[in-house]
Amino acid sequence: MNKRVWRQLVIMPFLMAMTLLCAGFSCSESGQKNDEVEVRTARLRMVEQQLRQRGIRDERVLQVMADIPRHLFVPPAWRSSAYTDSPLPIGEGQTISQPYIVAFMTETLELQGTETVLEIGTGSGYQAAVLSRLAKKVYSIEIISELAETARTRLTALGFTNVTVIVGDGNAGWPQGGPYDAIIVTAAAPRIPQALVKQLAEGGRMVLPVERGKEQDLLRLWKHRGKITQEDLGPVRFVPLVGEHAT
Numbered sequence: 001m002n003k004r005v006w007r008q009l010v011i012m013p014f015l016m017a018m019t020l021l022c023a024g025f026s027c028s029e030s031g032q033k034n035d036e037v038e039v040r041t042a043r044l045r046m047v048e049q050q051l052r053q054r055g056i057r058d059e060r061v062l063q064v065m066a067d068i069p070r071h072l073f074v075p076p077a078w079r080s081s082a083y084t085d086s087p088l089p090i091g092e093g094q095t096i097s098q099p100y101i102v103a104f105m106t107e108t109l110e111l112q113g114t115e116t117v118l119e120i121g122t123g124s125g126y127q128a129a130v131l132s133r134l135a136k137k138v139y140s141i142e143i144i145s146e147l148a149e150t151a152r153t154r155l156t157a158l159g160f161t162n163v164t165v166i167v168g169d170g171n172a173g174w175p176q177g178g179p180y181d182a183i184i185v186t187a188a189a190p191r192i193p194q195a196l197v198k199q200l201a202e203g204g205r206m207v208l209p210v211e212r213g214k215e216q217d218l219l220r221l222w223k224h225r226g227k228i229t230q231e232d233l234g235p236v237r238f239v240p241l242v243g244e245h246a247t
Ligand code: SAM
Pocket: 094, 095, 096, 097, 120, 121, 122, 123, 124, 125, 126, 127, 128, 141, 142, 143, 144, 147, 168, 169, 170, 171, 186, 187, 238, 239, 240, 241, 242, 243, 244
């Protein structure tokens, strides 16, 4: 085989194959980078338009919600909607709350970073992840074991190591982890669960949706010198808190 034939039959096809292979690699790499940039852009837009422009002021809350990959807390079929202004299905007939509601409830807890927090209604684990970046320790109770297991695995994989997910009925709280500086209930209760009030620390606050006939109101409670004061933060819409409601 002379040099010219050798170049045409062997070297040129080899170089072309290598070029295509490299182009393929850099294409998929840059495609991945483009996806990451797109998701981050959507998240920052969510923070500006849905949170800051609607009155969320706590910079720590805004920063945490700009950082946490909400799209990894929803089923793959809903990922492209993860940064929209609405709750989304997470399976078992349950939902991840609208970003604004997560931010608003978190802000009302006025966390400084030293607190032990109890969440009732782990769901996807997203609210627990947000709390975990703003408090020292988070206990989160979920009544549906499949959701609890998925959330636990997800939180561990994403490095939220100060969250403990517990399967159980949140109406009874989790006395083992208390008293709590802050309690957040992410499902609507027919009335304020007294076990949770008992597990609030002195100076502690609790935010929860409570049914009022066919409506629901978001309440914030404070415990000062053993006495409870209560504020009404306005109407909301949550899935119901199920389980054993004490009278
Ligand atoms: N915080 C969740 C998130 O970030 O994805 C969303 C919570 S979803 C709106 C309400 C959750 O409360 C559901 O997962 C539901 O199974 C749970 N739940 C309802 N009643 C409960 C109870 N008694 N104890 C614990 N979890 C309960």
